[in-house]
Amino acid sequence: MTYILNIETATKNCSVSLAKNGETIFCKEIAEQGFSHAEKLHVFIEEILKETGVSVQEIKAVAVSKGPGSYTGLRIGVSTAKGLCYALGIPLISVDTLQVLAKQVAVDNGLIVPMLDARRMEVYSAVFDANHNKIMEVQAEILTESSYAEITEAVCFIGDCQEKCKTVLTKNNFHFLSDIVFPSANEMSSLSYEKFVKNEFEDVAYFEPFYLKDFLIAKPK
Numbered sequence: 001m002t003y004i005l006n007i008e009t010a011t012k013n014c015s016v017s018l019a020k021n022g023e024t025i026f027c028k029e030i031a032e033q034g035f036s037h038a039e040k041l042h043v044f045i046e047e048i049l050k051e052t053g054v055s056v057q058e059i060k061a062v063a064v065s066k067g068p069g070s071y072t073g074l075r076i077g078v079s080t081a082k083g084l085c086y087a088l089g090i091p092l093i094s095v096d097t098l099q100v101l102a103k104q105v106a107v108d109n110g111l112i113v114p115m116l117d118a119r120r121m122e123v124y125s126a127v128f129d130a131n132h133n134k135i136m137e138v139q140a141e142i143l144t145e146s147s148y149a150e151i152t153e154a155v156c157f158i159g160d161c162q163e164k165c166k167t168v169l170t171k172n173n174f175h176f177l178s179d180i181v182f183p184s185a186n187e188m189s190s191l192s193y194e195k196f197v198k199n200e201f202e203d204v205a206y207f208e209p210f211y212l213k214d215f216l217i218a219k220p221k
Helices: 037-052 071-088 097-102 162-166 185-197
Strands: 003-008 013-020 023-031 059-065 092-095 111-117 122-129 134-142 155-159 174-176
Touching (some): 003 071, 003 185, 013 037, 013 185, 023 037, 023 185, 037 071, 059 185, 071 092, 092 097, 097 111, 097 155, 111 162, 155 162
Parallel strands (some): 003 059
Antiparallel strands (some): 013 023, 122 134
16 A cells, blocks of 8 residues: 655645545645745645644655746745755655646647746647646747647647647647646546656655746846
């Protein structure tokens, strides 16, 4: 019996799930206008363990959404995950944030394009097939009318930047799933368990989130 704690904080959604053998047994999350990760994350972890009756000593690994996404959110999630792994002496697993988002979509054919807002017309994106296999790597791109124009099959766009995407992505084969906005720890369960079985672990001391772009601190005017 393998219990894995999954932490997803790459966006405004502060999300935690506990999974047993790759299946989510409890998930708590909240997506607020302002980031509440620092206040909510540890509370959610404690509440989940209490609700399920699983002790912290029974957890076999901690998985964290590695990015891309919010710099602050990723730092909070990764720091918490690393602290738990170090204290408990258990492995750290990282999961691609956009893959977690893509797992919320079930289609028989076509492509899935999860996107996260990177301000203005820039997004973090990747492309997955109907089986959630990544066929285009994660990138930071500026959207224009010619973006994805070469694709003739159906494309499902998801994420927190769909409204601005609709202004330039207007082909008839483009579809927007407005109810799928943020990645959730619920979809991390199968992905983290697969990595656990394969012993695909991160170095707890040296692992860093995948920011995709350098974090710049602007000087005050």
